[in-house]
Amino acid sequence: MIKNAFHKFADSTKAQIIFFAAYVLITAFGLFLLSDSVIAFLVLLLSILILYYLKLNVRIKWALGLLIIAVLVPFAASQGSSYQSFMDVGTLVLIYVAMALGLNIVVGFAGLLDLGFIAFFAVGAYTYGIFGSTQANKFMPFGHFPVPGDAFWLFIPIGAIIAAVFGILLGIPVLRVRGDYLAIVTLGFGEIIRIVFNNMDHPINITNGSMGIPSIEPPSFFGIPIGQPSQFYYIALVIFMLAIYVATRLEHSKLGRAWKAVRDNEIAAQASGIPLVKTKLAAFAIGASFSGMMGSVFAAKQMYIDASSFTYLESTIVLVMVILGGMGSIPGVILGAAVVIILNNQVLTSLSTWLTQLSASGVVSVPDALSPAKMQRFIFGILLVVFALYRTKGLIPYKNKKVDAAHLKAEAAVKTSQYEEHPEAEGTH
Amino acid sequence: MSQIIQLLPQVLVDGLTLGFVYAVVAIGYTMVYGILELINFAHGDIFMTGSFVGAGVLFTVMSMGFMSSAPTMVLFMIMILVAALITGVMGVGIERVAYRPLRKRNAPKLIALITSIGISFILEDAVRFIADWTTGNYIITTRPLFQHKFTIDFHSVFPFFNNATFQGSFLVVSIVTIIMLISLDLFVSKTKWGIAMRAVAQDRETASLMSINVNRVISVTFFIGSALGGATGVLFLIQYGTVDPYIGFILGIKAFTAAVLGGIGNIRGAMFGGILLGLLEMFAAANLSTITHGAMGSEYKDVFAFIILILVLIFKPEGLFGKATIEKV
Numbered sequence: 103m104i105k106n107a108f109h110k111f112a113d114s115t116k117a118q119i120i121f122f123a124a125y126v127l128i129t130a131f132g133l134f135l136l137s138d139s140v141i142a143f144l145v146l147l148l149s150i151l152i153l154y155y156l157k158l159n160v161r162i163k164w165a166l167g168l169l170i171i172a173v174l175v176p177f178a179a180s181q182g183s184s185y186q187s188f189m190d191v192g193t194l195v196l197i198y199v200a201m202a203l204g205l206n207i208v209v210g211f212a213g214l215l216d217l218g219f220i221a222f223f224a225v226g227a228y229t230y231g232i233f234g235s236t237q238a239n240k241f242m243p244f245g246h247f248p249v250p251g252d253a254f255w256l257f258i259p260i261g262a263i264i265a266a267v268f269g270i271l272l273g274i275p276v277l278r279v280r281g282d283y284l285a286i287v288t289l290g291f292g293e294i295i296r297i298v299f300n301n302m303d304h305p306i307n308i309t310n311g312s313m314g315i316p317s318i319e320p321p322s323f324f325g326i327p328i329g330q331p332s333q334f335y336y337i338a339l340v341i342f343m344l345a346i347y348v349a350t351r352l353e354h355s356k357l358g359r360a361w362k363a364v365r366d367n368e369i370a371a372q373a374s375g376i377p378l379v380k381t382k383l384a385a386f387a388i389g390a391s392f393s394g395m396m397g398s399v400f401a402a403k404q405m406y407i408d409a410s411s412f413t414y415l416e417s418t419i420v421l422v423m424v425i426l427g428g429m430g431s432i433p434g435v436i437l438g439a440a441v442v443i444i445l446n447n448q449v450l451t452s453l454s455t456w457l458t459q460l461s462a463s464g465v466v467s468v469p470d471a472l473s474p475a476k477m478q479r480f481i482f483g484i485l486l487v488v489f490a491l492y493r494t495k496g497l498i499p500y501k502n503k504k505v506d507a508a509h510l511k512a513e514a515a516v517k518t519s520q521y522e523e524h525p526e527a528e529g530t531h
Numbered sequence: 532m533s534q535i536i537q538l539l540p541q542v543l544v545d546g547l548t549l550g551f552v553y554a555v556v557a558i559g560y561t562m563v564y565g566i567l568e569l570i571n572f573a574h575g576d577i578f579m580t581g582s583f584v585g586a587g588v589l590f591t592v593m594s595m596g597f598m599s600s601a602p603t604m605v606l607f608m609i610m611i612l613v614a615a616l617i618t619g620v621m622g623v624g625i626e627r628v629a630y631r632p633l634r635k636r637n638a639p640k641l642i643a644l645i646t647s648i649g650i651s652f653i654l655e656d657a658v659r660f661i662a663d664w665t666t667g668n669y670i671i672t673t674r675p676l677f678q679h680k681f682t683i684d685f686h687s688v689f690p691f692f693n694n695a696t697f698q699g700s701f702l703v704v705s706i707v708t709i710i711m712l713i714s715l716d717l718f719v720s721k722t723k724w725g726i727a728m729r730a731v732a733q734d735r736e737t738a739s740l741m742s743i744n745v746n747r748v749i750s751v752t753f754f755i756g757s758a759l760g761g762a763t764g765v766l767f768l769i770q771y772g773t774v775d776p777y778i779g780f781i782l783g784i785k786a787f788t789a790a791v792l793g794g795i796g797n798i799r800g801a802m803f804g805g806i807l808l809g810l811l812e813m814f815a816a817a818n819l820s821t822i823t824h825g826a827m828g829s830e831y832k833d834v835f836a837f838i839i840l841i842l843v844l845i846f847k848p849e850g851l852f853g854k855a856t857i858e859k860v
Contacts (some may be wrong), residue, residue, distance in 0.1 A: 213641070215641055215644060215645075217648075275841065275845050276841075276845075278844075278845050278848070279845065279848065282568075282569070282570045282640060282641075282644055283791075283844050283848065285570065285644055286570060286784070286787060286791075286840070286844075287840070287841055287844055289784065290784070290837035290840050290841055291837075291841070293781075293784075293833065293834075293837055294834050294837050294838070297830065297831065297833055297834050298834065300830075301827075301828070301830050301831065304826065305826040414780065418648060418652070421645070469663075469664050472660060472664070476659075477656055477660070478656075479652040479653070479655050479656040479659075480652065480653055480656035480657065480660070482649075482652055483648075483649040483650065483651070483652030483653035483654075483655075483656065484649070484653060485649070486645055486646065486648060486649030486652070487629060487646050487649035487650060487653070490633070490642050490643075490645045490646040490649065491632055491633065494638060
């Protein structure tokens with residue numbers, strides 16, 4: 103009975119649209135009224151996942167998704183006092199999704215396990231951090247710093263390019279190393295970058311060492327300064343859309359197929375004429391550029407950066423996002439990143455405050471050491487192990503693009519017959 | 532230049548201490564890699580767990596009235612044995628839970644690597660939690676056990692050297708590691724289990740045809756590697772006095788560097804690589820500032836270890852004593 107009803111529902115587009123519209127309106131209204139409720143916020147975000155599973159036209163889905171993320175969520179959340187903190191989490195989700203998409207290219211598509219991925223994020227962040235604050239005056243012989251807030255937009259592509267250069271610099275020596283050695287070399291590289299950034303206050307003060315770079319200039323948009331998380335949300339959203347666009351386009355391109363071939367069997371791929379060096383370097387460079395861009399945004403948003411934000415733990419958290427969502431699966435990675443960030447920044451902190459309140463009122467006594475906000479490593483460790491053991495393909499497994507063999511053959515037949523009729527047509531252009 | 536030479540004896544003593552620690556931990560990596568071709572990321576954290584177990588044993592024994600006057604040597608033996616036993620069993624357990632199911636499924640190597648990262652995170656937080664809960668602080672400092680100071684009078688024999696001083700713990704660490712290294716070497720080369728281990732490392736399938744119980748050999752390997760790692764954790768605690776739950780990560784990476792330096796899979800190579808890396812690192816820590824005229828201080832010593840790792844992997848990935856392998860489809 104229920105199964106039948108479900109099948110009917112799955113087949114009927116109209117029913118789905120009505121259900122979805124009702125869900126979104128009710129949850130948005132709920133968030134609008136309850137304003138500070140974390141649960142209402144999360145339930146509204148869940149609509150994106152529901153949207154993914156609806157059987158609708160892809161373009162309509164994208165349009166609806168964008169509408170929800172860009173208009174409905176900020177509007178519904180705007181009533182309460184937690185508006186900025188919700189938007190802050192939203193911005194972080196977008197930043198990390200873009201990073202996870204970058205890592206997905208390296209790990210999921212090309213099969214190169216990178217354990218120092220956060221280094222590229224750091225490179226992007228420091229690029230804007232140094233020039234967007236008075237720090238650059240300390241070593242630059244010319245120019246006046248900080249650069250004005252309008253120049254921030256330039257730093258997004260600059261961050262991407264510099265991170266890509268670092269990606270290639272890492273890639274060139276690392277190419278000779280394969281498999282699990284690669285993991286450890288990239289880990290070493292990540293640590294080197296962190297330690298160097300943490301100590302470059304002498305002999306020339308470039309990164310201000312462990313003191314970090316304070317008071318980074320907020321970006322401005324045609325003279326309007328951008329300082330609120332609700333404004334950064336839109337910057338992150340634009341880059342996030344760009345990252346999704348590039349990642350989905352690349353996935354089925356010639357390069358994307360080459361990556362997957364290298365992942366599945368390096369030597370066989372090489373034998374089939376895939377240039378290994380170029381393919382791997384492209385993966386490193388493109389993956390790194392995603393996090394370089396978001397690094398600049400992160401620096402501008404935080405207005406303060408130091409090397410402690412770029413530890414091995416952060417690299418692993420990005421890896422957890424990819425594994426949790428499903429290696430190589432773009433929708434999976436987006437879901438994974440969203441789940442991890444919301445878990446880390448919203449659910450765990452809320453649980454911690456709740457438990458502290460309970461302890462304070464004497465209902466239960468939870469030792470401070472067990473406070474959920476401190477158990478990050480434990481939780482992410484468990485997630486890694488459980489998913490690696492029992493659900494290797496992640497929450498939304500990667501699906502190969504379906505190819506209709508009969509259709510392709512028919513197409514090929516048409517082409518051949520055309521060629522036989524006009525063999526000279528091929529050669530003339 | 533003269534300053535560098537003056538400091539050499541002290542660098543030698545400190546470097547050897549660190550090198551012994553690296554050497555034993557490196558053996559754990561190299562043994563597991565030799566058999567499973569897996570970088571066991573959790574090994575560094577098993578080392579760390581060993582040092583905390585040692586500290587726990589020390590605190591428990593001290594709190595028991597009748598034991599508080601026991602000789603230091605007895606106390607030390609109890610610490611190291613309990614730590615080795617617990618971490619050994621833990622190693623076997625980790626292999627059972629996290630690696631064996633993957634092996635049965637023939638999962639890609641990448642997946643096993645990811646599980647081991649997960650296990651290492653779980654261990655770090657579990658230890659932090661237990662330490663924090665029981666003592667109120669996750670950084671643990673114990674009273675020094677062997678604090679008698681010795682001075683080797685290099686200066687009177689070779690006037691261009693300074694004297695080197697060390698604590699009694701240095702002697703204990705060196706003697707215990709040398710005993711561990713020699714007995715392991717004998718175990719691997721002489722006993723039946725050792726031969727089985729080498730056979731499995733060489734060719735797992737053929738070994739299983741020769742009626743070797745491969746799974747059991749792997750368990751034994753994990754037990755020995757982890758027990759050695761845990762025991763070294765206790766040595767580390769005795770030498771440096773302070774441990775925190777995050778020491779395992781960086782030390783583990785360096786020990787892995789040592790294993791790669793000596794040729795991964797090669798036990799004697801790992802011993803040599805560990806000692807060499809310890810010496811190099813201490814030399815760098817003591818002299819980097821002098822060599823670069825203050826531009827780089829000892830805080831770069833970790834970078835130094837990573838650069839060695841990267842250079843070895845790029846130019847001589849088979850290590851100093853390893854054999855080059857040919858990759859086949």
